[in-house]
Amino acid sequence: MKTLPDNFGARVLSVVRRIPPGRVATYGDVALLAGRPRAWRAVGNIMRHCRRPDVPCHRVIGAGGRIGGYGGSEMLKRSLLAAEGIVVSARRIRELDRVRWRGRSPTRTH
DNA sequence: TGGTTGACGGTGG
DNA sequence: TCCACCGCCAACC
Numbered sequence: 001m002k003t004l005p006d007n008f009g010a011r012v013l014s015v016v017r018r019i020p021p022g023r024v025a026t027y028g029d030v031a032l033l034a035g036r037p038r039a040w041r042a043v044g045n046i047m048r049h050c051r052r053p054d055v056p057c058h059r060v061i062g063a064g065g066r067i068g069g070y071g072g073s074e075m076l077k078r079s080l081l082a083a084e085g086i087v088v089s090a091r092r093i094r095e096l097d098r099v100r101w102r103g104r105s106p107t108r109t110h
Numbered sequence: 111t112g113g114t115t116g117a118c119g120g121t122g123g
Numbered sequence: 124t125c126c127a128c129c130g131c132c133a134a135c136c
Contacts, residue, residue, distance in 0.1 A: 042133035070119025
């Protein structure tokens with residue numbers, strides 16, 4: 001049975017686009033929501049290739065609250081996150097469990 | 111068709 | 124807590 005192209009890339013972009021402001025998602029979460037829980041590696045590649053303003057790629061972070069890459073402009077990513085009210089430590093996001101987007105409705109931390 | 115790359119994740123030291 | 128190694132999947136050459 002020939003499987004149709006599941007355009008994984010398009011799905012990833014769709015998921016990232018659905019991340020509400022003030023919230024973040026790890027590459028693993030995005031991969032999971034995209035339907036490929038073990039494709040976090042590919043997610044990183046797609047994000048690297050994506051430079052569209054309608055895709056809040058700065059809300060995609062590494063596991064454990066690590067900032068990760070962002071074209072080498074890690075500082076820029078931190079600034080964008082801070083602008084959304086996300087407290088970023090030297091290299092980690094504080095209260096990750098609170099700002100982490102589970103893919104569900106944008107329920108608040110409380 | 112096959113090998114390498116990469117904005118990673120998790121575990122171990 | 125930080126660093127290194129291994130495993131992983133999709134895109135690219």
